[in-house]
Amino acid sequence: xxxxxxxxxxxxxxxxxxxxxxxxxxxxxxxxxxxxxxxxxxxxxxxxxxxxxxxxxxxxxxxxxxxxxxxxxxxxxxxxxxxxxxxxxxxxxxxxxxxxxxxxxxxxxxxxxxxxxxxxxxxxxxxxxxxxxxxxxxxxxxxxxxxxxxxxxxxxxxxxxxxxxxxxxxxxxxxxxxxxxxxxxxxxxxxxxxxxxxxxxxxxxxxxxxxxxxxxxxxxxxxxxxxxxxxxxxxxxxxxxxxxxxxxxxxxxxxxxxxxxxxxxxxxxxxxxxxxxxxxxxxxxxxxxxxxxxxxxxxxxxxxxxxxxxxxxxxxxxxxxxxxxxxxxxxxxxxxxxxxxxxxxxxxxxxxxxxxxxxxxxxxxxxxxxxxxxxxxxxxx
Ligand code: SF4
Ligand code: SF4
Ligand code: FES
Numbered sequence: 001x002x003x004x005x006x007x008x009x010x011x012x013x014x015x016x017x018x019x020x021x022x023x024x025x026x027x028x029x030x031x032x033x034x035x036x037x038x039x040x041x042x043x044x045x046x047x048x049x050x051x052x053x054x055x056x057x058x059x060x061x062x063x064x065x066x067x068x069x070x071x072x073x074x075x076x077x078x079x080x081x082x083x084x085x086x087x088x089x090x091x092x093x094x095x096x097x098x099x100x101x102x103x104x105x106x107x108x109x110x111x112x113x114x115x116x117x118x119x120x121x122x123x124x125x126x127x128x129x130x131x132x133x134x135x136x137x138x139x140x141x142x143x144x145x146x147x148x149x150x151x152x153x154x155x156x157x158x159x160x161x162x163x164x165x166x167x168x169x170x171x172x173x174x175x176x177x178x179x180x181x182x183x184x185x186x187x188x189x190x191x192x193x194x195x196x197x198x199x200x201x202x203x204x205x206x207x208x209x210x211x212x213x214x215x216x217x218x219x220x221x222x223x224x225x226x227x228x229x230x231x232x233x234x235x236x237x238x239x240x241x242x243x244x245x246x247x248x249x250x251x252x253x254x255x256x257x258x259x260x261x262x263x264x265x266x267x268x269x270x271x272x273x274x275x276x277x278x279x280x281x282x283x284x285x286x287x288x289x290x291x292x293x294x295x296x297x298x299x300x301x302x303x304x305x306x307x308x309x310x311x312x313x314x315x316x317x318x319x320x321x322x323x324x325x326x327x328x329x330x331x332x333x334x335x336x337x338x339x340x341x342x343x344x345x346x347x348x349x350x351x352x353x354x355x356x357x358x359x360x361x362x363x364x365x366x367x368x369x370x371x372x373x374x375x376x377x378x379x380x381x
Pocket of ligand 3: 065
């Protein structure tokens with residue numbers, strides 16, 4: 001480009017592309033220089049490399065408008081749709097979507113995953129309706145519509161941390177589709193699908209990465225938890241989970257430990273029982289109360305509180321599970337019971353601040369205990 005007599009260099013992007021063909025022994029990265037244009041997408045860069053530079057890179061695309069779900073790749077480690085992701089950086093590395101076998105360059109093999117999903121869904125199954133056309137609750141249909149937005153791009157599969165350790169796991173894209181059908185009030189195949197899923201639902205750690213990266217923000221994690229609730233309703237619960245729920249109901253913790261052993265990590269003479277004069281509650285949580293390795297955390301934290309002259313109290317054997325894991329299992333009734341019990345206890349003791357080192361308790365108190373139900377602030381350590 002020239003400006004007066006001076007040549008002005010147009011900005012460029014350094015694009016590194018992952019290459020692997022059946023003829024190659026191992027993958028390599030090939031570097032290209034691509035002119036940087038306003039609102040340029042990753043797909044634009046790939047098209048420039050193939051059409052203008054003339055390199056035969058294999059990648060998928062079709063619609064160009066985030067609808068066909070073909071173009072998912074990894075860009076600088078982030079899972080994105082190539083047609084949607086604008087290039088802001090001066091250097092990018094484009095790689096195939098992780099957690100799938102690579103066919104060639106950026107093209108991965110979706111077939112096994114998609115075939116498996118199709119095999120188990122069988123579309124909507126008619127159920128005997130009391131009247132036809134059916135009466136449908138609009139709020140229920142909103143959920144169906146949410147899940148129907150799925151474009152099967154498989155980004156959620158590419159980001160899920162469970163899959164690298166368990167490649168055969170059906171994963172979030174499968175559960176998103178099961179949720180689409182199992183939330184549909186017209187469907188009569190719910191139990192059949194739950195039977196097909198078996199114990200697979202319980203592998204999800206509820207990390208929410210799939211939702212964060214889904215281009216259509218499909219509430220996959222909520223769907224998985226709703227499916228878990230449906231499993232609980234049918235009574236097909238694995239024995240270990242049944243025991244944990246039973247233990248939470250009877251002794252306030254899924255760890256199946258006696259309630260009076262909840263403060264066993266405290267040395268004799270160093271008790272920190274909560275009292276009316278104290279305002280800050282240290283909520284220890286179930287894992288650190290019963291798991292001997294995790295007990296090192298409250299021991300160390302209490303020393304830090306002492307050094308910092310922060311007066312804290314604990315609830316000893318009155319502490320009850322925050323309910324976070326119970327909600328994630330899908331036992332919403334038990335979760336609500338634990339929540340009410342805890343809020344009442346915090347209010348009765350006049351707790352003003354709650355400190356917890358447990359990320360699950362922190363998240364549960366902060367997000368799932370409704371604001372305004374208790375007059376206290378929640379802090380992480
Ligand atoms: S749920 Fe979202 S990320 Fe997963 S396949 Fe569907 S659209 Fe893609
Ligand atoms: S919430 Fe569950 S399905 Fe989604 S990424 Fe995390 S572990 Fe995977
Ligand atoms: S090309 Fe269709 S979603 Fe990207």
